[in-house]
Amino acid sequence: MAWLLYFLAAVALFVVIAVLWRFFTLRSQGYPVVVRRLPNSDGRHWRHGILKYSGQAAKFYKLRSLRPASDVVLTRLGTSIVSRRDITPRESAFLEDHVHVVEVVHRSTHWEIALDSSGDTALVSWLESAPSERRIPRH
Template identity: 45%
Template sequence: MGDIAVWLVVALVGIVLALAAWRFFGLRSRGTTVVLRPLPASGTHGWRHGLVRYEGEELRYYKLRSLAPVADVIFDRQALHLASHRDMSAREASFMAEGSRIVVMEHGNEQWEVAVDMRTEMALRAWLESAPDVRQERPNYRVLKRRITHLRRR
């Protein structure tokens, strides 16, 4: 019985290490580093380091300290828009990259703040502005089905 428990622990540690390696090496090289937090928030609470990837009509956010094989937050291109921006506070500047500024995004009825550099903000703005009008798009039934099943799991 003791040998089985040891092997189960070794297998579990191996799975965790494999997920960490995939997350670190697989995502890190193919994304843009950002710092994100949901609003309302106060002070410096709620900021999470991670990276974003543009995948079709979705902006996917992966937390730096997460081992999940899927995105932690998914923003739909048609529901996302940039509301405003602001400079970092002195306390925020202590743990964010120099030259970053805070962009307030609205996604449906949620608000988020994301700390980005100038190039990342331009890329995000260009990606949003280049989206085709909703009236011109044909519905992708696979994406709709995935969204419905994702909402049911919440």
């Protein structure tokens, strides 16, 4: 019976270490955003997390996830901005006042990303720095 307690304690310790590792490593490397997949009703299914940009992809890591990999991947050439809007009164209950919502489409899947103006600038810069499809060599 004692071995079961040791095993459960080891599993709990592993989970705590994994959560802390994910939180502290990603927090310092990405941009805080709130994301949801569309269609969704007003104020539903928003997920807090970090958006981490790399050369060809923006990876979203949910705040409350234990996955070592990203939860959503947006490729640069497959993503475009559709629209921007202010947050709704219902969304203002859990989103900060200075954020707005950017709708993006990635390969026919629509997403909304709530971020501030600096985050919007970072997203636009990342998308615009992609090479034109005409300049990509085809083999």
